[in-house]
Amino acid sequence: MRANSVIPREVVVASGAFAPGHLGELTRIVPFEMVDEALERTGRTQARVRDLPSRVVVYLMLAGCLFPGMGWPQVWQRLTAGLSGLKVAAPTAGALLQARRRLGAEPLRWLFDLLRGPAAGIATPGVWWRGLLVCAIDGTVMPVPDSAANLTVFTKQRCNNGGAGYPSLRLLALVSCGTRTLLDAVFGPATDGETTYAPRLVRSLHEGMIVLLDRNFASQALLAEIARSGAHVLVRVKNGRKLPVLGHCPDGSYRSALGALTVRVIDCEITVSTSNGRHTSGYRLVTTLTDHRTHPATELIELYHQRWEVETAFLEIKSTILGGRVLRARTPTGIDQEVFSLLVAYQVLRLAMADATCTDTGIDPDRASFSIALHTARDLVVQAAGVIEDTVIDLVGTIGRHILAGLMPDRRIRTRPRVVKRAISKYNAKGTIDRTSYKATISIDILTTPTT
Structure with a gap:
């Protein structure tokens, strides 16, 4: 005899x-x-309620x-998968395209400006390090669809094998190293270099x-x-x-000047020592912390290693979220909309992770798994679960509980060679x-540097 079980589930969403x-x-x-305020502030609230409201x-x-x-x-x-029993629209691909075009990029830009921060x-x-918020600036390149419209703004970059790849945009981000949240970001054609975009991030820096x-x-x-x-x-x-060299300090550093x-x-x-040998590299660091x-x-040298957290943030965006895929939009205005959406989505996941780890001051945010947060969030979207908060406020939530249950171990000092893992040409992987x-x-x- 077969017994059937029915598990009732209440979904609370907008009407x-x-x-x-x-x-x-x-x-x-x-x-x-x-979201409604973002639409109002940017003038994108619909004039009448359609099947696809803004x-x-x-x-x-x-x-x-x-x-x-x-x-x-x-x-x-x-x-809509979790909305069984509710009457919902079934828009065509063309209707979804028109709706995205009506919306534009500005509401997503407004949301990103509101949500960005260290969390x-x-x-x-x-x-923090000695009372200072530790952050880093770096850039990366992302491929966009090879359409005629995109090629009016974004150009193709040469590849190692001599061919041309996809058109590319350059994304520059200011990241809080401790939580890998975004403090600010700018992007545009890859023809402009990192130092061209970097001054636009200074607006988010302060004492x-x-x-x-x-x-x-x-x-x-x-x-x-x-x-x-x-x-x-x-x-x-x-x-x-x-x-x-304008004067020596007892810790081996020296005072100097860059212009004024x-x-x-x-x-x-x-020196990095492993069972495979030793490797020594020279570093010259410059800081405005003169005392x-x-x-x-020594602490500043150790602190500089935190710069790699911005690289990890780019990895999470380009590899974990996008899976190495090219962006979808086939127009420059669509690319603006998509990139701001991607920045908001990444930031929201990071905020959820920070909310979970901050429930215990002994947990380093580094131990939270971005993959667990992403996959749990995807499941809850399909289920339409947890959309509206219950009367009893749950500060951790389902995403947070999954994160805390799957904390990664404390980071260990390990090293491995930087190599091309997926060469564009098979000849790049010789040997x-x-x-x-x-x-x-x-x-x-x-x-110790001698006085000159």
Whole structure:
């Protein structure tokens, strides 16, 4: 005999044509009222209620980022899959396209400007260093569809094998290293370099921050502009860059100048030792923190390693969320809309992760799994679960409980060679490549620079 079990489930969503407008449990971070204000502020509220109200289209754009491998009709199916028993629209692909065009990019831009921020308290591990919010600026390149419209703005970049790839955009982000949340972001054609976009991020810098920068950003004009914002800088410069020695500090660093900007320089060697051997690299770091007593050189060298957190944020956006896919939009205005949607979706996931880990001040946000947050959020969108908060407020939520149940171990010191894992040409992968990860020990030696 076969027994059937029925598990009743109550779904609470908006009424009428607005019902498909949700993002599962993430709707609590981007609630209806917030989306409605974004539409009102940007003049995109619909004149009359259609089958696809503007609020619903905003959530459609965000859900599209959670399901990047699907067409828009399939994304719509996931928004409505948990709404059985409710009468919902069944729009065609053409109707969804027209709705996205009516919406434009501005409401998503407004949402990103509202949501961006560090999402951390003063006690959150790894977010602050000696009272300064640790953040980093870096850039990455993302492929866009090879359409005639996109080619009017975005150009193709040369590949290693001599051919041309997809047109590309350049994305530059200011990231809080402790939580990997976005503090700001700018993007545009890849024909403009990182130092062209970087000054546009200075608007989000202020006193009480320290910005970690790669060698590409060691421009005297950019560093001076950051210093004028009140933020401090820790940047790597080329080892051969000539900097005047204006006085030595007891910790091995020395005072110098970049134009009119007073700085402190730290020359050091970092040795990584594994069972496979030793490797030593020279580093020259420049900082606007000139007091060696309050900001010791050794701690600054160790802090600079946090710059890699911005690279991890890009990995999560491009690989974990997008799965290495090309963006969808085939017009430049569509690309603007899609990228702002992607930034909002990433930020909302990061905020959910921060909400979960902050329930225990002993948990470093690094231990939260982005993959668990993403896959749980996708499931809850399909189920239309947790859209509206119950009378008993749940600060952690289903996403948070999954994150806390699957915390990753504390980060261990390991190293592996930087190699091309998926070569564009088979000839780029000649020879034997060691892909082994090794347990490592790191030693730091500060080099004393003679007065010149």
